[in-house]
Amino acid sequence: MKLTFKAILIAACLLPALHGSAALAAEAGTALKNDTLRKEPYADAKTAGNFIRGEKVEILKKQGAWLQVKTKKTTGWVRLLSVKRGTSTAGNQTAGILAAASGRAGTGQVVSTTGVRGLSEQELKAAKFNESEIKTMESYTQSADDGRSFANAGKLKPIAFANLKAAKGTAQ
Amino acid sequence: MKTSTNSDMHSTIMTPKKLLISALLASVFGLSSMPSFAFDLKGVLKEAAEKEFGQSPEAPATDATQPQTTTSGSTASEPSATVKASEPEFNWKNPSKEEEITLGREIAGNLLGAAPLVKDAALQKYVNSVGRWVASQSERPELPWRFAVIESEDINAFAAPGGYIMLTKGLYRKLTNEAQLAGVLGHEIGHVVKKHQLKVLQKQQLLNMGAGFLSSKYAKDNKLVSKAIGTGAEISARSLDKSAEYEADRLGLSYAARAGYEPYGLTEVLQAIGQTNKTDGSVALLFKTHPHPDERLVALGDAIGNKLDNIKSGKTLENRFYQLKN
Numbered sequence: 001m002k003l004t005f006k007a008i009l010i011a012a013c014l015l016p017a018l019h020g021s022a023a024l025a026a027e028a029g030t031a032l033k034n035d036t037l038r039k040e041p042y043a044d045a046k047t048a049g050n051f052i053r054g055e056k057v058e059i060l061k062k063q064g065a066w067l068q069v070k071t072k073k074t075t076g077w078v079r080l081l082s083v084k085r086g087t088s089t090a091g092n093q094t095a096g097i098l099a100a101a102s103g104r105a106g107t108g109q110v111v112s113t114t115g116v117r118g119l120s121e122q123e124l125k126a127a128k129f130n131e132s133e134i135k136t137m138e139s140y141t142q143s144a145d146d147g148r149s150f151a152n153a154g155k156l157k158p159i160a161f162a163n164l165k166a167a168k169g170t171a172q
Numbered sequence: 173m174k175t176s177t178n179s180d181m182h183s184t185i186m187t188p189k190k191l192l193i194s195a196l197l198a199s200v201f202g203l204s205s206m207p208s209f210a211f212d213l214k215g216v217l218k219e220a221a222e223k224e225f226g227q228s229p230e231a232p233a234t235d236a237t238q239p240q241t242t243t244s245g246s247t248a249s250e251p252s253a254t255v256k257a258s259e260p261e262f263n264w265k266n267p268s269k270e271e272e273i274t275l276g277r278e279i280a281g282n283l284l285g286a287a288p289l290v291k292d293a294a295l296q297k298y299v300n301s302v303g304r305w306v307a308s309q310s311e312r313p314e315l316p317w318r319f320a321v322i323e324s325e326d327i328n329a330f331a332a333p334g335g336y337i338m339l340t341k342g343l344y345r346k347l348t349n350e351a352q353l354a355g356v357l358g359h360e361i362g363h364v365v366k367k368h369q370l371k372v373l374q375k376q377q378l379l380n381m382g383a384g385f386l387s388s389k390y391a392k393d394n395k396l397v398s399k400a401i402g403t404g405a406e407i408s409a410r411s412l413d414k415s416a417e418y419e420a421d422r423l424g425l426s427y428a429a430r431a432g433y434e435p436y437g438l439t440e441v442l443q444a445i446g447q448t449n450k451t452d453g454s455v456a457l458l459f460k461t462h463p464h465p466d467e468r469l470v471a472l473g474d475a476i477g478n479k480l481d482n483i484k485s486g487k488t489l490e491n492r493f494y495q496l497k498n
Contacts, residue, residue, distance in 0.1 A: 032466055032469055032470050032473070033470050033473070043478050043481070064481075064484070065436070065480055065481065079473060079476075080436065080439070080473075081439055081469050081470070081472060081473030081476065082473060084443065084446060084466055084469065085443050085447065086446070086447045127282050127283065127285040127286035128282070128285040129278065129281040129282050129285055130281055130282075130284045130285040130288070131281065133281070133284035133285070133288050133289055134277060134280055134281035134284055136289055137280070137284065137289060137296075137318055137320045137336075138318055140293070140296040140297050140300045140318070140319075140320070141300060141304075141316055141317070141318050142297070142300045142301050142303075142304040142317075143304070144304065144308050144313060146301065146304060147301060147304035147305035147307075147308050148305070148308070150301040150302070150304070150305055151305045151431065151432065154350070154487065154489050154492060155487065156305070156431060156432035156433065156487055156489075157432045157485065158309065158430055158431060158432050159429065159430060159432060159483065159485070160430070161426060161429045161430045161483070162426070163422065163423055163426040164422035164423075164425060164426050164472075164475045164476060164479065165422070165475065166418065166419070166422065166471075166475055167471070167474035167475045167477070
């Protein structure tokens with residue numbers, strides 16, 4: 001009996017681990033735009049509700065280019081780029097500060113490298129053309145054939161894909 | 173290049189260094205993908221502009237005032253003569269590929285003067301391999317594309333005309349796989365393909381030459397650079413910069429996708445940068461002068477729509493992603 005219990009417990013623990021690639025452990029997110037939530041991760045799936053820009057959500061799962069999110073009212077799927085990870089939004093200073101205070105937003109790198117800003121205004125002003133550095137940079141140049149070999153080594157297969165165009169109705 | 177009298181121009185001469193830096197900033201700040209924040213663009217411009225123009229840098233380049241300030245002691249009283257004196261002629265109206273590369277080399281070489289290469293040949297070769305493969309998917313595969321990681325903890329990337337592309341070590345640190353690197357390099361490649369930086373320099377230069385701002389003294393210092401310069405004021409035209417950023421985002425993602433990479437690499441980097449501590453002073457400038465990463469994500473999302481729904485074979489290649497030694 002005890003054993004069974006343990007087995008169940010282990011199974012229960014393993015279950016989320018098996019789906020680990022999809023689970024995001026309820027990460028916080030913010031809606032980047034007004035969007036419709038779907039019941040399934042497909043564009044033509046039934047509507048499950050909607051969210052508005054700036055609304056806080058809980059990211060439950062990722063599947064391909066879709067995220068399953070939980071809002072105050074409902075749960076549904078939206079496209080990956082409709083949600084920003086983290087809780088701060090553009091123009092929301094307070095959220096940024098809170099995120100920083102909680103340690104969520106920072107990567108720690110900013111702090112660790114303070115004082116080692118490589119490209120300060122002064123350094124830019126003092127910048128002088130460096131022939132030996134540019135020559136060294138040029139010495140690393142790879143040919144198109146080199147690039148192809150490198151791609152083959154990584155099993156990268158070029159695909160047909162037309163350049164993205166600006167979405168209609170946007171001020172771009 | 174013919175000169176013409178243009179009383180609408182600032183009659184201004186800057187020191188070669190300052191002029192070059194202005195030109196550099198035009199390409200770097202206005203158009204780079206991961207702008208950094210340690211550069212105080214506004215500060216630099218303002219200082220330069222106030223010194224040179226005695227007025228606000230936001231003043232349009234067509235302002236009719238003509239301050240007489242010079243920092244060099246030279247004057248531009250003989251415009252047609254000075255331009256003719258600065259041979260060889262650089263065809264600013266329609267630069268050749270070679271001229272574009274020469275110009276980019278000047279800009280890149282100066283940036284390297286401020287931030288040298290990371291001394292890690294394997295890293296540099298790796299970045300060149302990824303970049304070259306992505307560039308081969310662009311509309312200008314014939315350029316001699318060159319890439320480099322430079323010694324700076326800022327988060328930034330730079331593109332100079334002719335295919336000179338640099339990213340900072342600080343930005344490289346933010347990356348976790350090759351698809352992300354491909355997306356970032358793809359964005360910069362997009363700037364070069366669309367000649368965004370070159371166009372800014374051309375516009376500025378044609379304006380300057382029209383007014384005869386160049387002096388033979390500078391031409392002696394460096395014939396090309398002396399012509400590849402801007403007054404800085406032009407840079408405050410922000411609307412062009414934003415559209416160029418969005419365009420480069422779309423191209424960068426497209427090139428990386430065509431190269432066989434997981435297409436969302438660039439958006440992951442934008443997500444990461446969007447989470448950078450906004451309270452740090454070094455980040456504030458980015459959000460002030462560039463489209464916020466959030467806006468770039470939205471714009472990309474709108475452009476993508478359902479176009480990536482059937483692309484499932486893209487690779488991230490985190491296993492061979494080159495790890496920095498320090």
